[in-house]
Amino acid sequence: MTARRASAKPDGDATHLPAWQQAYASLSQLTKTAAISDKIILNANKVMQQFETEYMLPDQTAGGLKPTRNRLRSDLSDIKDSSQKEIDICKTALDQIGTIIKLREAPDNVGAPSVAEKRPKRQREASASSLAAQSASSAKAPTNGAGAGAASATNGGLTVVLPRKSAAFQQIQARIQKQLPLKPGRKVAFRVPGDDGKTLASPPIVDGSSYEEAGWILATIRSVEKDGKYMVQDVEGENGQEPPIYPASLSSIIPLPIASVLSNDPSHLNAYPEYYKGTIVLALYPETTSFYRAEVVASPKEMVVAGQRTAPVATRAVPSYRLRFDEDEDRVRLISAEEVIEFPGY
Incomplete structure (x- = not known):
């Protein structure tokens, strides 16, 4: 694997990034859970109205009310469970924010590097100014400057602001559901977990550099667990060791398209959107096992129209994209469509 430039020594604020990522992950989960709760409550209100209507019927019996009563009882139980889940997430988020406060009070406390920092990375040529700008954007804490539509949580005067929800994230989740369960x-x-075993969630996007810090790598499904989660294995080990295995939820996995299956299979390349010129994507950098942010220069169809070759000779059956990776000296590279996915933008 081609080595990537070593990260500059982080300043005091940069060492707080894992704590920010964990808090952001909890608050993101809270937003999703609250949305689910709203749907459950809305459905319960409809069932309640139906129950009241049926109750007022002159010839109504206890047996006739039983189906609706059972539905209402189930919905109320779901509301209780969802509310408790929100409470638990809030407690976790407050504890994590409290950790951030302690870290800010002790700026000299530099933690150990994360799994993503330890992983070999591709070599890039970058100016001192661009490196400084990237370090600043990665270390910068979210503020109240987010636009309308953002959600926030406050504890002790410290505010964490969530970005707007991404349509790309919703599309990814809908596509994954059609492919479940993912086969070994x-x-x-796969988004690499932090040193505490929890998946790193990316902080609010400024220039896309934060996704690289979160560490998306190439992995394979190893097994499906009883709780619906997965065990995934890195395709490459460190220093000749056995590739590590991680527990993973669907929120930290994006299945890659496959060109060799039947065309009506939900995992087939045709089931994935084609990303046209100017689209920001996540792609596997050549000769590495890491995914990076890139801009589409030409899609397979656009290349055909232009009379260009869409795939290397050895793999001509699989179409390819022409991509320009960030901080890659403006080079345009040919990348297989099986190694290109939406840029998540959570």
Whole structure:
């Protein structure tokens, strides 16, 4: 694997990034859970109205009310469970924010590097100014400057602001649902967990550099667990060791498209959107096992129209994209469509 430039020594604020990522992950989960709760409550209100209507019927009996009563009882139980889940997430988020406060009070406390920092990375040529700008954007804490539509949580005067929800994230989740359960051996883009075993969630996007810090790598599904989660294995070990295995939820996995299956299979390349010129994507950098942010220069169809070759000779059956990776000296590279996915933008 081609080595990537070593990260500059982080300043005091940069060492707080894992704590920010964990808090952001909890608050993101809270937003999703609250949305689910709203749907459950809305449905319960409809069932309640139906129950009242049926109750007022002159010839109504206890047996006739039983189906609606059972539905209402189930919905109320779901509301209780969802509310408790929100409370638990809030407690976790407050504890994590409290950790951030302690870290800010002790700026000299530099933690150990994360799994993503330890992983070999591709070599890039970058100016001192661009490196400084990237370090500043990665270390910068979210503020109240987010636009309308953002959600926030406050504790002790410290505010964490969530970005707007991404349509790309919703599309990814809808596509994954059609492919479940993911079979062992399936290749996926996997977001590397932090040193505490929890998946790193990316902080609010400024220039896309934060996704690289979160560490999306190439992995394979190893097994499906009883709780619906997965065990995934890195395709490459460190220093000749056995590739590590991680527990993973669907929020940290993006299945890669497959060109060799039947065309009506939900995992087929045709089931994935084609990304046209100017689209920001996540792609596997050549000769590495890491995914990076890139801009589409030409899609397979656009290349055909222009009379260009869409795939290397050895793999001509699989179409390819022409991509320009960030901080890659403006080079345009040919990348297989099986290694290109939406840029998540959570």
